[in-house]
Amino acid sequence: MGFTGDTLARPDTPTRHERHPSPGETVPSTNAWVPIRTLAERHRVRALQHLLSLGESDRYLRFGYPASDEQIGRYVEAIDFDRDEVFGIFNRRLELIALAHLAYSPESNGQAAAEFGVSVAGKARGRGFGARLFEHAALHARNRGVDTLIIHALSENLAMLRIARNAGATVERTGAESQARLKLPPEDLLSRMGAIVEDQAAELDYRWKVHARRVDDWLRTLARSDA
Numbered sequence: 001m002g003f004t005g006d007t008l009a010r011p012d013t014p015t016r017h018e019r020h021p022s023p024g025e026t027v028p029s030t031n032a033w034v035p036i037r038t039l040a041e042r043h044r045v046r047a048l049q050h051l052l053s054l055g056e057s058d059r060y061l062r063f064g065y066p067a068s069d070e071q072i073g074r075y076v077e078a079i080d081f082d083r084d085e086v087f088g089i090f091n092r093r094l095e096l097i098a099l100a101h102l103a104y105s106p107e108s109n110g111q112a113a114a115e116f117g118v119s120v121a122g123k124a125r126g127r128g129f130g131a132r133l134f135e136h137a138a139l140h141a142r143n144r145g146v147d148t149l150i151i152h153a154l155s156e157n158l159a160m161l162r163i164a165r166n167a168g169a170t171v172e173r174t175g176a177e178s179q180a181r182l183k184l185p186p187e188d189l190l191s192r193m194g195a196i197v198e199d200q201a202a203e204l205d206y207r208w209k210v211h212a213r214r215v216d217d218w219l220r221t222l223a224r225s226d227a
Contacts, residue, residue, distance in 0.1 A: 032128075033201075034089060034127075034128070034129060034132045035089070035090075035201060035202040035205035035206070036087050036088070036089055036132065036133060036136045036198065036202050037087065037088050037089075037090065037202045037203065037205075037206050038085065038086070038087055038199060038202075039081070039086040039087065039088050039099075040081055041081045043086070043088065043096075044076060044077075044079065044081075046088070046096045047076050047079070047086065047088070047096065047099055048072070048073065048076040049096070050088075050096040050097075050099050050119070050121065051072045051075075051076060051099070051119060052069055052072055053121060054119060054121075054122075055122065058119065058122065059072070060154075061153075061154060061156075061157045061160070062117065062118075062119045063075070064152070064153075064154055064177070079101065083104060084101060084102055084103045084104055085101075085102040085104075085137070085140055086099070086100070086101050086102070087099070087100045087102070087133055087136055087137060087140075088100075089124075089129055089132075089133070090206060090209060091124070092209055092212065092213075093213070094209055094210065094213060095121075097120065097121040097123070097124040097129070098118070098119070098120045098121065098124060098129040098130070098133060099118065099119050100116065100117065100118040100133040100134070100136070100137055101116070101117045101118075102114050102115070102116055102137045102140065102141060103115045103116075103117075104141075104144070104146070112144070112145050112146045112147055112148075113146060113147065113148045113149070113150055114137075114141045114144075114146045114148075114149055114150065115149075115150045115151070115152065116134060116137050116149055116150065116151050117151075118130050118133050118134065118160070130159060130160070130163055131163045131166070134163050134164075134167060135167070136198065137149070138167065138182065138184060139191055139194055139195050139198070140195055141184060142184045142185065142186070142187045142191050143187045143191055143192055143195050144187075145186075145187065146184055147183065147184060148181055148182065148183055148184065149169075149181070149182040149184055150179065150180070150181055150182075151164050151169070151179070151180040151181075151182075152177070152178075152179055153177070153178050153179075153180070154176060154177060154178070155173050155175070155176055155177060155178045156176075157178075161178055161180060164180035164182065165180070167182055168182060169181060169182035170182075
């Protein structure tokens with residue numbers, strides 16, 4: 001779900017606009033809090049493993065085409081962790097089960113923009129992870145002075161487009177493809193503090209999971225030695 005690759009809509013395809021009743025203002029999440037960790041260069045291999053685990057249909061929705069292992073490898077290798085932001089959700093076994101890429105780029109009119117793409121492992125669907133990652137990315141984008149959050153998606157990617165609409169985005173459909181644009185309010189003290197609290201809580205959660213896994217590994221080793 002997210003980016004649509006380099007595919008282009010046919011010029012003779014009719015265009016239809018859809019607008020949320022209150023565009024530009026995000027809707028509060030009804031989902032429980034989910035720890036979302038900012039990923040760095042050292043997580044590149046985990047990002048690759050996550051994307052390679054996606055099935056053919058999920059790859060099609062995420063990239064806009066049935067991406068091969070080689071194409072996914074090139075995509076992950078090209079991620080600039082210094083310029084962009086990458087977010088992940090880990091389960092208790094420290095498996096990366098959801099991944100979001102927030103790619104920053106300047107708009108033609110001088111306003112900053114960022115493009116959002118997300119994928120969720122099949123076993124983790126239905127928990128609102130995609131929506132939470134979108135909210136988290138929008139918060140971080142605001143704090144970097146981004147004016148517009150953009151999602152390119154296939155028109156059949158109803159889950160991704162629903163997330164965008166619920167956040168107040170304007171969705172423009174052009175045949176097989178859609179583009180959602182969400183105008184973001186300027187950063188403020190609340191948005192900055194919100195990002196800090198979320199990031200610190202996610203880091204603590206991750207450290208707890210690492211500690212819990214080490215304890216589990218130690219107990220299993222101890223059990224085998226006593227057998």
